[in-house]
Amino acid sequence: MKILTLNFVTCARKACKASPAAFPLRPREAELEIVEQDINPLFVRNVLPRLEWDALREVCGELGLQQLPSTAPSPDDLFTTTPAAADTAMADAADAHEPRPSQLLRDLHTLLLETTMRSGKLVCGNCGHEYAVKEGIANFLLPSHLV
Amino acid sequence: MPRPEDSLPPDLYYNDTTSAQYTTSSRIQSIQAQMTHRALSLLNLSAPSLILDVGCGSGLSGSILSSVPGSAGGPHTWIGLDISASMLGVALEREAEGDLFLADAGQGVPFRPGTFDAAISISAVQWLCNVESGTESAEGRLNRFFSGLYAALRRGGRAVCQFYPRDDRQKDLICGAAKRAGFGAGLLEDGVGTKQEKKYLVLTVGGGEIMGGDITGVVSGLEGVDVVDGRKGGKEGKRRNGKGVKSSKQWILQKKDRMERKGKVVKATSKYTGRKRKPVF
Ligand SMILES: C[S@@+](CC[C@H](N)C(=O)[O-])C[C@H]1O[C@@H](n2cnc3c(N)ncnc32)[C@H](O)[C@@H]1O
Ligand SMILES: [Zn+2]
Numbered sequence: 001m002k003i004l005t006l007n008f009v010t011c012a013r014k015a016c017k018a019s020p021a022a023f024p025l026r027p028r029e030a031e032l033e034i035v036e037q038d039i040n041p042l043f044v045r046n047v048l049p050r051l052e053w054d055a056l057r058e059v060c061g062e063l064g065l066q067q068l069p070s071t072a073p074s075p076d077d078l079f080t081t082t083p084a085a086a087d088t089a090m091a092d093a094a095d096a097h098e099p100r101p102s103q104l105l106r107d108l109h110t111l112l113l114e115t116t117m118r119s120g121k122l123v124c125g126n127c128g129h130e131y132a133v134k135e136g137i138a139n140f141l142l143p144s145h146l147v
Numbered sequence: 148m149p150r151p152e153d154s155l156p157p158d159l160y161y162n163d164t165t166s167a168q169y170t171t172s173s174r175i176q177s178i179q180a181q182m183t184h185r186a187l188s189l190l191n192l193s194a195p196s197l198i199l200d201v202g203c204g205s206g207l208s209g210s211i212l213s214s215v216p217g218s219a220g221g222p223h224t225w226i227g228l229d230i231s232a233s234m235l236g237v238a239l240e241r242e243a244e245g246d247l248f249l250a251d252a253g254q255g256v257p258f259r260p261g262t263f264d265a266a267i268s269i270s271a272v273q274w275l276c277n278v279e280s281g282t283e284s285a286e287g288r289l290n291r292f293f294s295g296l297y298a299a300l301r302r303g304g305r306a307v308c309q310f311y312p313r314d315d316r317q318k319d320l321i322c323g324a325a326k327r328a329g330f331g332a333g334l335l336e337d338g339v340g341t342k343q344e345k346k347y348l349v350l351t352v353g354g355g356e357i358m359g360g361d362i363t364g365v366v367s368g369l370e371g372v373d374v375v376d377g378r379k380g381g382k383e384g385k386r387r388n389g390k391g392v393k394s395s396k397q398w399i400l401q402k403k404d405r406m407e408r409k410g411k412v413v414k415a416t417s418k419y420t421g422r423k424r425k426p427v428f
Contacts, residue, residue, distance in 0.1 A: 001246045002246055004224075005226055005246045008226075008258045008259055008262040009248075009257055009258055009259075010257050010258060010259050011257065012250070012254060012255060012257035014255065023259060037244075038222075040195050040222060040224070042194055042195045042217075043194075043195035043196075043197075043222075043223075043224055046194055046195060046196065046197070046264070047197055050197075050261065050262070050301075052259075113224070135239055136239070136246070136247065137235055137239070137247045137248070137249055138246075138247075138248050138249065139248075139249045139250075140228075140248050140249060140250035140254075140257055141230070141249055141250060141251055141254075142251075142254055144280050144282055144283070147254050147255075147283075147291075
């Protein structure tokens with residue numbers, strides 16, 4: 001499960017929907033894996049304003065990932081028009097001024113889309129329910145008395 | 148032909164054997180692909196989006212979402228829900244790009260409000276009418292699903308559910324639940340009266356964006372389409388041989404090695420890393 005998804009998934013119990021403690025679910029005993037993906041700059045730009053940045057920081061902290069800045073980056077920081085030094089020689093005149101992915105965008109891509117939770121548990125901070133994650137798949141089936 | 152929905156609960160019907168047969172049948176692949184493309188064109192997405200795939204199965208529908216080319220507004224990122232562990236096991240083997248949840252859509256949609264740009268569901272929603280325990284009803288399950296879906300979509304978002312209702316009563320039950328949840332709803336029918344008849348429930352959140360929220364506007368001008376205005380009564384992506392997910396054990400270990408050298412924190416290698424299995428919960 002991608003770190004991106006951890007920023008959106010909530011406890012499945014109806015009783016937890018309204019509780020602020022139910023989000024984000026807390027990863028426990030997480031085994032992480034990097035799964036390489038093609039970078040999709042427009043997708044990152046699309047979801048960036050939708051992220052709960054504080055929740056992302058907390059989850060990254062709990063997973064022992066890199067420290068994130070305290071405020072969310074602005075969409076303007078995702079692209080740069082200055083060609084990277086190594087590219088200048090090859091870029092033709094028209095290409096040189098095209099906006100290109102910034103380092104920030106690359107880092108967000110790696111964190112949100114390539115860093116995945118392969119196994120472990122997700123725990124609700126409100127009701128304590130534990131959702132198992134195995135082979136990257138999270139089990140959100142609830143026993144009927146919890147629905 | 149007997150309906151699978153009338154034979155067994157979905158998680159038992161889609162066991163290991165059925166799931167593998169389903170996914171490898173070229174006839175099924177082509178029908179599901181056709182319907183997914185149709186649903187995508189009704190979603191009318193112009194930029195790479197976050198999409199929920201309800202009843203994603205082995206990822207036949209999802210893989211199409213992942214391979215919409217940039218020129219057609221893709222590729223999209225999807226998250227799939229399915230009640231069958233066997234179907235999800237096949238999705239794992241096929242290295243589905245989307246994140247997978249073993250979940251019963253009849254229990255709700257466990258994502259925070261406004262998560263998704265759009266949702267699709269191909270050949271799944273009629274299964275929600277199956278009731279396995281005395282404590283629940285088909286209406287209750289449909290209500291939980293559609294109200295959860297409504298909340299999980301952003302305003303201006305859209306959902307398209309292709310479904311196979313058993314009869315008119317079931318069709319009305321499903322459409323009615325969607326409208327009660329707050330959706331602007333329309334039913335689009337392709338190939339009416341033929342064996343290939345297909346029904347698409349087209350749902351909008353907060354109206355506005357599509358011709359004043361009017362579903363008839365979305366589908367007008369499409370050939371061979373009968374429009375039923377749900378509120379009264381009732382560009383194609385190409386498959387790409389993507390780079391895909393590299394997950395051979397060797398590759399994961401190399402990558403871990405590289406990450407460790409770069410000083411990033413990487414969790415201890417377990418004996419399962421990179422091994423493909425069906426998760427047993
Ligand atoms: C005909 S398959 C379609 C799969 C996929 N959408 C495709 O186009 O190939 C129907 C799927 O719906 C799933 N399903 C049935 N009831 C469900 C439920 N209550 N919640 C989630 N998925 C369900 C089944 O497990 C099955 O994988
Ligand atoms: Zn909870």
